[in-house]
Structure formats: C-alpha cells, structure tokens
Amino acid sequence: MSQIAQIYPLKRMPRSIGMFDYDVPEGMSLLRGSVVKIPFRNSVIVGIVGSINTTPSSPYKRKEILSKLQTFHLSNKELIFFEELAMNLAQSVSSLLYTSLPTIPKRENTGTIRKESGSNTLTVRSSESHALVEIIDNLQKRKKAFVLCPDLRRSAAVIAASLQEDPERVVNVITPTVHDAELLAQALAHLQPFVITGAERQSVRYQTWLAWRSQKKGVLIGTRICALLTHPHLNTVFLVRSSHPQHKQQDRNPRFDTRQTTQLLSKLFECKLFFLDVLPRVDDLSLFARADILHPFENPPTQVVSLTQERPTAPHPMIGYTTYQHMEKTLTSGKRVVCIYNKKGVSRRLRCQDCQESILCPSCHGSLVVYEQSIHCHRCGYAQVIPSSCPHCKGKNVLQKGFGNRSIAKVLQNFFPNKSLCIIDKEKTIPNLEADILLVTNFYLETHFSPFSPPALGLVVQLDADLALYEPSYRSIENTMLALEDCRGFARACQASVIFQTESPDLIESLLQHPYEAHLAEQEMRRLYHHPPFRRFIQISYRSDDLEKNLQKLKSLEQQIKKILPSVSFQIKNQENQLRLDIGVDFSEEKRILEIFAQLEDQYIIDTSVS
Incomplete structure (x- = not known):
C-alpha cells in the first residue's frame, strides 16, 4: 500500500497552516523527523516529515517527494519540542522550524565549524x-x-x-x-x-x-x-x-x-x-x-548613602558628602573610581524640594512614574494628575528633577581637576578606559568590561540606585534588585568597594540584606494585582499603515475573545501612533486563547510571552 507523508515545509507559513500531503516514492524509507526535498509551488525546498499515513489528510492532488536528505534527522522529542513551542508562540510549526534550524547549504560540506580550542586554565580565588x-x-x-x-x-x-x-x-x-x-x-x-x-x-x-x-x-x-x-x-x-x-x-x-x-x-x-x-x-x-x-560567593564591602539626609551639606545634589570623601580618598591613594549612572533623558520621578520626600503610590506604596500630565503606578494601576502640592508637607515646591550624565561629568571634573575623566556610553566611540574616573552607563558593563581581565579599581559608585524604581514596569522592584547585585558583582570582580546612593535608604538596605524575603513580598504583590507569574500577559498589534483599520481589527479581536473567555482582561494602548492590544489571561484559559490565535491572519503580530 502506498504511503503518504505529512510534511512541514521549511518556509514561513501562515499560523493557521499545518502539514502538506506528499506521496512517498516506492522504496523510500521515511520516519517522523526525516528531512526531505519537496516540490513546493514553483520551487524545490526542504521539509520535515511530521507523520506517515496511508490515507490523505486533504482532497487536493498530491506531489511526490523528490529525495531524502541524510544530513540529519529530528528525533520525536525534538519535533514535539518545536510543535509545542509553535503552539505556545502562536506560530506555525513550519515558520518556527524555518527560523530555528540553520539553512541547509545547496552544496554539502561547505562552511567551516566554529569550535574554540585552547589549554588555558580557568582559576578562582x-x-x-x-x-x-x-x-x-x-x-x-x-x-x-x-x-x-x-x-x-x-x-x-x-x-x-x-x-x-x-x-x-x-x-x-x-x-x-x-x-x-x-x-x-x-x-x-x-x-x-x-x-x-x-x-x-x-x-x-x-x-x-x-x-x-x-x-x-x-x-x-x-x-x-x-x-x-x-x-x-x-x-x-x-x-x-x-x-x-x-x-x-x-x-x-x-x-x-x-x-x-x-x-x-x-x-x-x-x-x-x-x-x-x-x-x-x-x-x-x-x-x-x-x-x-x-549562594556560594560573598559580596564586596558595601555602603548605602542617603542622599535625602546628606543633600543639605552635600557638594552637589547627586553626590553625597560621604561619597565625595570616599572618592577623594580613593583617588588620592592612586586608585581609580567608576561611577555608574544610567540617566540620560528626563526625570521620571517627583520630589518635594521643601521636605526632600519622594511621592509614592497611596494605594500600594510603590513608585509613581511621571508622564506628561499624570503619574502612574505600574504595580497596582493607580493614576492621578501631577499633584500641585506635596502630600507630606503640603509644600508647593514639587518638581520633576534630574541630572544628565554630561552635567554630572562637569561636576566631577570640577571636584577633581587634576584627575582624568571619561564618559562611556553609546555616543562615546573611542573611550579612554584608563581614565582616573569613569562615568559609565550599562553600555560599558555590556560591551567593554570583561570579568576575566577586570580593571584595577578602588571604588565603584552607583550614583542613583533608585533609577530602576521609576521604570514604567511592574518589575521595577525586581529590576532594582538586579541592578544592585550587578553593580556589586562588577565591584567584586574589580576587588573594589561599592557605594549605593539613594533617596530610599531603608528600602535599598532591605533589598541588599534580605533579597529572598523581598522576592517573597514582591511575589505576593504580583499575586494580589494579577501580574506574572500568576497571569499571562500577551500583546497583539495589527500590521497596517491605516490606524483606523488597526483599531477596528483589535476591537474586533477583543469582542471575539470576550464571547468565549469573558474573564480575560483587555486594554488598547496607543504609543507613538502604534496601537496594541494588551491581554491578561489566567493560565487555566491559555490553551483556549492560543487556539483562537492559531486561526488568526498573519497581519496580527502576537507576543505570547511578554516579560
């Protein structure tokens, strides 16, 4: 009896398209996961066999497989992996295989193998x-x-x-x-x-x-x-x-x-x-x-400096007196200083200039992020217009204030005129990595720094440990903790001490000293306000230059899902004329919503794993 192979073409295919039927030539032995060449429309492409049957899955006229490739064979586990992942990502299996697997060259044995070799020994202290x-x-x-x-x-x-x-x-x-x-x-x-x-x-x-x-x-x-x-x-x-x-x-x-x-x-x-x-x-x-x-490794000497307490006597609003003293001592001893400061745009926080207090969310005590005319809490969803007075002291001197890295560099150069200073960010094409004072963004840590040959430093200063607290994300506390520990890890590699400057010293001390307990508290907040990992967040946009059509398509999809899954939450957002539909779904309903996505046209761009 003749065999029929259901094949995934290695080609970008609509998410609603599955496998195609092909006749197996007499004498050709195929298994699920075999790699074959097939005629597809007006070309010859590679495909992966998904199953072997004796009955067709569609009434259409079938073509015959051209040849079987011996280069590799996907095991059943591997193919199940791609099938499950494709479903989870609202992609066709063919598209996922096409983008995941390296392109098979037209001529075999072309291309070199990238393999590192050497006898170097990795040492630890x-x-x-x-x-x-x-x-x-x-x-x-x-x-x-x-x-x-x-x-x-x-x-x-x-x-x-x-x-x-x-x-x-x-x-x-x-x-x-x-x-x-x-x-x-x-x-x-x-x-x-x-x-x-x-x-x-x-x-x-x-x-x-x-x-x-x-x-x-x-x-x-x-x-x-x-x-x-x-x-x-x-x-x-x-x-x-x-x-x-x-x-x-x-x-x-x-x-x-x-x-x-x-x-x-x-x-x-x-x-x-x-x-x-x-x-x-x-x-x-x-x-x-x-x-x-x-947790096997110890942390370096760490000090938290309260900018709120030190600002009245500090030489600059962003450089506490304690920090200035430590920098002066380090530089005088001939050692170098790295100041980490990721501030380049406008400030996203409000602070009262009379009592020096930051304005927090009255609902969950989270950080409030400043937008053009309002402030928002990305943990619990609270929002209000920018207040005209301070809720703590009732003063009217409430400002959205911050400093860019260029202005900080001028201040540091004035403090230490005999020391060389270099800003390192994406705009600095040829940085002086040997300067006495480096004022860096995360760009330096990601592209220039190597923990296998770290620079000799005496002090690392995180000039504003609170920056991540004001990110427009429910992950702001988590990202703050990660930024703190990244900084400590950098200082440890360089065998340097570390200073964190903050307007929230109690919070920063708590995050540094009791990270697991802070994670548990944040986990409970996520559960309370229905954030991941207790709910799945999905983002959908529609690919069209017509903004009105985009809006209609997203609203139509929202209504379609609501009829089947009324408990799913929706919000349409417009960011710089880019519309998107934000969806929150319970894990008990994710299978049903993925089944809906599997039938959508490919003009819908779906991100099923929003982090």
Missing part, C-alpha cells in the same frame, strides 16, 4: 574554591537549580567544575549577548566548545550545529538562538545571566523567551536545568524551591 566544591556537589544531586553568580567569570567556573566532575554530557550553554558568548567560549576553551552566536554565516552555523549533534558528549555555547538548536541526547542546559532582558526576542518572530524555552527543553528531554545570575527573578521562585537557590 583560593577563598572561593571550597564554595565551588560545595556548589558542584549540590548540582550533582539536583535536576534544576539557581546558582547566584556575581559575574561571568564565576559562572564559567561553575560550568567548568561541573563538567570536570561529569564530562560525559551533551551541554547547551546559553548567554544573552554575543559579547558574553565570546568571553565564555574563550574562558572554557579547554572544553573545546562549539560556538554559535547568530553573527556567523548560515553555512558555518549549519556545520557547527551538525558537528555538535553528531557527538554523544560536547558543549555548545551561544546566544538565545542556541535554545532552538536541539540535540537528540541533550543532558544539561546552563542559562547564563538568566535575568537579562536579551534572553527575550522582542522585535521579530519567533518572539520567544529563552527562560520559558529552556523549561520546555528540560521537561521534554528530561535534562538538567541550571540558571546562573546575580539574583533570580520573582518568576523564578515558582520554578526553583528555596533549597534549589544556591
């Missing part, structure tokens, strides 16, 4: 060796864990020690940036890892992926694209800097989140899953039990 041994012993006993690592060097040490203890494994190490992947690959060169960052040519990516797949043990290091490059015998996944925003693909399909994708890998492949970062996210508490959160 003697004071850390005992803690590292204890961590590896814990990882051996666990299927999943979160390891608090202050920087990339300590993450590399954990990975290297883990593989030294158990080298017979297939391992996928995923980093958020190309810079991190390259640094990690060099540090772990003795493991001869394969490297895929997304910056290489397709032929190199394809050959490197095949080489890794062909081994029963081996390490792949790369960016988030590696979360979609499967291996049939995957044993362990390390997600490095797991809280980093670039683990989420925001701007193009598939709009996946590596944190969720690796959890799906862990479930289907029954592999170990280890997150490494300075702190977990609040969402991670539902994945990792308290005993699975491991």
Whole structure:
C-alpha cells in the first residue's frame, strides 16, 4: 500500500497552516523527523516529515517527494519540542522550524565549524574554591537549580567544575549577548566548545550545529538562538545571566523567551536545568524551591548613602558628602573610581524640594512614574494628575528633577581637576578606559568590561540606585534588585568597594540584606494585582499603515475573545501612533486563547510571552 507523508515545509507559513500531503516514492524509507526535498509551488525546498499515513489528510492532488536528505534527522522529542513551542508562540510549526534550524547549504560540506580550542586554565580565588566544591556537589544531586553568580567569570567556573566532575554530557550553554558568548567560549576553551552566536554565516552555523549533534558528549555555547538548536541526547542546559532582558526576542518572530524555552527543553528531554545570575527573578521562585537557590560567593564591602539626609551639606545634589570623601580618598591613594549612572533623558520621578520626600503610590506604596500630565503606578494601576502640592508637607515646591550624565561629568571634573575623566556610553566611540574616573552607563558593563581581565579599581559608585524604581514596569522592584547585585558583582570582580546612593535608604538596605524575603513580598504583590507569574500577559498589534483599520481589527479581536473567555482582561494602548492590544489571561484559559490565535491572519503580530 502506498504511503503518504505529512510534511512541514521549511518556509514561513501562515499560523493557521499545518502539514502538506506528499506521496512517498516506492522504496523510500521515511520516519517522523526525516528531512526531505519537496516540490513546493514553483520551487524545490526542504521539509520535515511530521507523520506517515496511508490515507490523505486533504482532497487536493498530491506531489511526490523528490529525495531524502541524510544530513540529519529530528528525533520525536525534538519535533514535539518545536510543535509545542509553535503552539505556545502562536506560530506555525513550519515558520518556527524555518527560523530555528540553520539553512541547509545547496552544496554539502561547505562552511567551516566554529569550535574554540585552547589549554588555558580557568582559576578562582583560593577563598572561593571550597564554595565551588560545595556548589558542584549540590548540582550533582539536583535536576534544576539557581546558582547566584556575581559575574561571568564565576559562572564559567561553575560550568567548568561541573563538567570536570561529569564530562560525559551533551551541554547547551546559553548567554544573552554575543559579547558574553565570546568571553565564555574563550574562558572554557579547554572544553573545546562549539560556538554559535547568530553573527556567523548560515553555512558555518549549519556545520557547527551538525558537528555538535553528531557527538554523544560536547558543549555548545551561544546566544538565545542556541535554545532552538536541539540535540537528540541533550543532558544539561546552563542559562547564563538568566535575568537579562536579551534572553527575550522582542522585535521579530519567533518572539520567544529563552527562560520559558529552556523549561520546555528540560521537561521534554528530561535534562538538567541550571540558571546562573546575580539574583533570580520573582518568576523564578515558582520554578526553583528555596533549597534549589544556591549562594556560594560573598559580596564586596558595601555602603548605602542617603542622599535625602546628606543633600543639605552635600557638594552637589547627586553626590553625597560621604561619597565625595570616599572618592577623594580613593583617588588620592592612586586608585581609580567608576561611577555608574544610567540617566540620560528626563526625570521620571517627583520630589518635594521643601521636605526632600519622594511621592509614592497611596494605594500600594510603590513608585509613581511621571508622564506628561499624570503619574502612574505600574504595580497596582493607580493614576492621578501631577499633584500641585506635596502630600507630606503640603509644600508647593514639587518638581520633576534630574541630572544628565554630561552635567554630572562637569561636576566631577570640577571636584577633581587634576584627575582624568571619561564618559562611556553609546555616543562615546573611542573611550579612554584608563581614565582616573569613569562615568559609565550599562553600555560599558555590556560591551567593554570583561570579568576575566577586570580593571584595577578602588571604588565603584552607583550614583542613583533608585533609577530602576521609576521604570514604567511592574518589575521595577525586581529590576532594582538586579541592578544592585550587578553593580556589586562588577565591584567584586574589580576587588573594589561599592557605594549605593539613594533617596530610599531603608528600602535599598532591605533589598541588599534580605533579597529572598523581598522576592517573597514582591511575589505576593504580583499575586494580589494579577501580574506574572500568576497571569499571562500577551500583546497583539495589527500590521497596517491605516490606524483606523488597526483599531477596528483589535476591537474586533477583543469582542471575539470576550464571547468565549469573558474573564480575560483587555486594554488598547496607543504609543507613538502604534496601537496594541494588551491581554491578561489566567493560565487555566491559555490553551483556549492560543487556539483562537492559531486561526488568526498573519497581519496580527502576537507576543505570547511578554516579560
């Protein structure tokens, strides 16, 4: 009896399209996951066999498979992974396979393999060796864990020690940036890892992926694209800097989140899953039990400076007297200072200039973010017009005030005229990395700094530890904690002390000293106000140049969903003439809403994993 193969074409296809029927030529042996060449419309493309049957799934005339490729074969687990992920992302399986798998070159054996090699030994401080041994012993006993690592060097040490203890494994190490992947690959060169960052040519990516797949043990290091490059015998996944925003693909399909994708890998492949970062996210508490959160490394000397208390006698509103003294002492001793300040635009906070108090949300005591004529709390949803008087002292001197990094640089140069100073941000093309004082944004930490060859510093100052508190996000407390620990990790790598300047010293002290308890409190707030991880947030826009048509399409979709799922929340927002529909859905209803999305036209752009 003749066989019929249902095939996923490796091509961008509408989300409502599934598999296509093809006749299997006599004598050709195919399995689910086989790779074949098929005629498709007026061209020849590659496809993945989804199933083999003897009866057709549609009445249309069928074409015959042209040939079977021997290059690779997707296992059943791998294909289930892509099918489940496609459903979760509201994408067609064909589109997900097309964007995930490296393009098969027209000529075989073209392209080189990217594999790091070397004999360098990754060392750690003697004071850390005992803690590292204890961590590896814990990882051996666990299927999943979160390891608090202050920087990339300590993450590399954990990975290297883990593989030294158990080298017979297939391992996928995923980093958020190309810079991190390259640094990690060099540090772990003795493991001869394969490297895929997304910056290489397709032929190199394809050959490197095949080489890794062909081994029963081996390490792949790369960016988030590696979360979609499967291996049939995957044993362990390390997600490095797991809280980093670039683990989420925001701007193009598939709009996946590596944190969720690796959890799906862990479930289907029954592999170990280890997150490494300075702190977990609040969402991670539902994945990792308290005993699975491991904290092996000590923090550097840390001091919190209250700008509110010191401002009356401070040499400048953004530089406390204590900070000035420590900077002067450090520079006089011949050591260097790094000041971290991510402020470049307008201020997003209100402060009373009479009593120096910040204005907080009267409902949940969260931070209020300033917009043109109103203030909003992104935790509980409270909003009001900008007040004309202070709720604390009733004074009228309420200002939206802040300082840019250029004005701070002038102040620092006036304080220390005999010391060299350099601003390092995206606009500074050729920075002086050896200046006595570096005034930097996160751009420096992401692109210039290497924890494997850190600069010699005496002091690190976070000039405004409160900045993340005023982000327009329900994650503002979480992001503040991550920023604090990133700063401490940087200072630790440079063997420097660290100062945090803040107008909320009690809060910052609490976040630094009791992070787990702060996470639990924030988790309860998320539950109370229906934020993730207790609800799923989805964003939908419609691709059209006609704003009125966009609005009609989004309203029509809202009404369609409401008829089926009346408990789902909706809000249409307009940001710079870009309309989007924000949806909040309970996890008990996510399957039904994904089924609705699966039938929508592709002009709807759907992000099902809003972070």
